[in-house]
Amino acid sequence: MSTYDYAIVGGGIVGLATAMALGKRFPQSRIVLLEKEQALAQHQTGRNSGVIHSGIYYKPGSYKAKFARAGSRSMVEFCQEHGIAHEICGKVIVATEPHELQLLENLYQRGLANQLEITRLSAEALKEIEPHVNGLAGLRVPSTGIVDYKQVAAAYARIIQAQGGELRLGAKVEQLDIRGDVVTIVSSQGELRARFLINCAGLHSDRIAQLGQAQIDMQIVPFRGEYYELKPEKRYLVKHLIYPVPNPNFPFLGVHFTRMIGGDIHAGPNAVLSLKREGYHKTDIDLCDSAQVLTSPAFWKLAGKNMNEGIKEIVRSVSKAAFVRSLQRLIPEVQSSDIVPAHAGVRAQALRNDGALVDDFMIVPGPNALHVCNAPSPGATASIEIGKAIVEQVPT
Numbered sequence: 103m104s105t106y107d108y109a110i111v112g113g114g115i116v117g118l119a120t121a122m123a124l125g126k127r128f129p130q131s132r133i134v135l136l137e138k139e140q141a142l143a144q145h146q147t148g149r150n151s152g153v154i155h156s157g158i159y160y161k162p163g164s165y166k167a168k169f170a171r172a173g174s175r176s177m178v179e180f181c182q183e184h185g186i187a188h189e190i191c192g193k194v195i196v197a198t199e200p201h202e203l204q205l206l207e208n209l210y211q212r213g214l215a216n217q218l219e220i221t222r223l224s225a226e227a228l229k230e231i232e233p234h235v236n237g238l239a240g241l242r243v244p245s246t247g248i249v250d251y252k253q254v255a256a257a258y259a260r261i262i263q264a265q266g267g268e269l270r271l272g273a274k275v276e277q278l279d280i281r282g283d284v285v286t287i288v289s290s291q292g293e294l295r296a297r298f299l300i301n302c303a304g305l306h307s308d309r310i311a312q313l314g315q316a317q318i319d320m321q322i323v324p325f326r327g328e329y330y331e332l333k334p335e336k337r338y339l340v341k342h343l344i345y346p347v348p349n350p351n352f353p354f355l356g357v358h359f360t361r362m363i364g365g366d367i368h369a370g371p372n373a374v375l376s377l378k379r380e381g382y383h384k385t386d387i388d389l390c391d392s393a394q395v396l397t398s399p400a401f402w403k404l405a406g407k408n409m410n411e412g413i414k415e416i417v418r419s420v421s422k423a424a425f426v427r428s429l430q431r432l433i434p435e436v437q438s439s440d441i442v443p444a445h446a447g448v449r450a451q452a453l454r455n456d457g458a459l460v461d462d463f464m465i466v467p468g469p470n471a472l473h474v475c476n477a478p479s480p481g482a483t484a485s486i487e488i489g490k491a492i493v494e495q496v497p498t
């Protein structure tokens with residue numbers, strides 16, 4: 103049976119960044135990464151908005167704030183070094199209602215606390231940057247950028263292989279057996295051993311953590327994010343990235359316009375409970391996945407507290423007219439006939455047993471292992487920094 107120093111579960115951007123960082127730090131070590139799909143980056147990494155976030159939203163001092171700020175720089179440097187198409191196009195955050203002006207100001211102060219360069223925009227200044235946007239005021243964050251994270255993941259993979267690391271595709275981890283200093287990993291491709299395991303399984307990270315006997319007080323709840331795309335003849339409506347002021351209680355909600363690196367303009371995502379962890383269509387249901395959520399007291403505590411927002415998101419999912427109304431708050435000219443459905447992604451969101459959503463990145467130690475149990479947005483931006491942080495915590 104093959105024996106490795108480090109085994110990583112999950113070939114998304116976090117698992118790949120971790121394998122790359124381990125290979126750099128410990129060049130003599132034997133590293134293997136197991137991915138259940140036949141290709142890398144098939145889930146969150148390949149189905150996101152493609153934004154290189156600057157870190158304005160996050161609580162100062164949190165991992166998200168630190169890793170987004172450092173991560174956006176390291177991501178841009180990485181793209182420059184490896185010839186990956188990217189663009190620092192900047193973003194605007196727009197207040198469309200009077201009550202949002204104070205929230206916008208709070209966000210400005212938070213951005214300053216996170217040491218970002220930000221500019222306040224009057225309604226006129228906003229119009230100069232984004233002529234079709236209707237706003238009372240805005241903020242401009244020039245350091246925000248765009249990239250295709252599948253291409254970044256592919257570049258990480260090439261580096262891992264050049265470092266001598268092994269990537270096993272189509273290898274689903276099904277069982278873990280931890281004895282003494284050795285973890286035996288049973289996968290759909292047979293068994294292997296490792297001294298240490300790093301769980302970067304995204305939407306399945308809680309299940310891998312349980313297999314690894316880690317003490318976790320959370321479960322993953324999958325939230326689907328559905329996107330529309332502006333028809334090519336309407337792309338002129340959006341120059342940069344246009345975001346609403348986030349509701350501080352639900353910072354990950356709020357559909358926005360995002361220019362993708364390929365030139366498309368995406369509108370979305372919403373956030374609806376998915377009845378399948380990798381359920382990219384409204385009709386996708388998995389009995390085990392849905393039962394796990396719907397029988398969880400923590401989920402019902404969350405749902406009870408946030409019923410209104412949840413219902414609004416469901417309405418936006420089933421009604422294109424409702425989705426368009428949300429977009430019209432930012433760009434009143436957008437019509438239903440201007441957008442067509444595009445891809446969807448599913449967020450792996452950790453929910454604590456007490457019904458609270460985990461906001462920050464969460465890395466939990468377990469026997470001979472580290473488990474990345476929450477790596478939501480800006481996880482792709484921050485991937486190089488998350489990889490480095492994990493390497494600091496593994497045994498040599």
Ligand SMILES: Cc1cc2nc3c(=O)[nH]c(=O)nc-3n(C[C@H](O)[C@H](O)[C@H](O)COP(=O)(O)OP(=O)(O)OC[C@H]3O[C@@H](n4cnc5c(N)ncnc54)[C@H](O)[C@@H]3O)c2cc1C
Nearest residue numbers: 112114115116138146147150151153275304327447481483
């Ligand atoms: C809709 C949406 C929009 C987003 N927008 C942005 C954005 O603009 N900018 C940004 O920075 N971040 C964004 N994010 C967040 C970002 O995509 C994630 O933080 C990041 O992709 C997480 O990477 P990951 O490697 O942890 O997860 P994933 O990419 O999901 O990878 C996990 C991998 O583990 C594999 N796996 C699972 N179980 C097993 C098993 N048993 N055995 C073997 N392999 C297994 C899966 O197949 C998968 O490939 C967004 C996310 C979503 C969903």
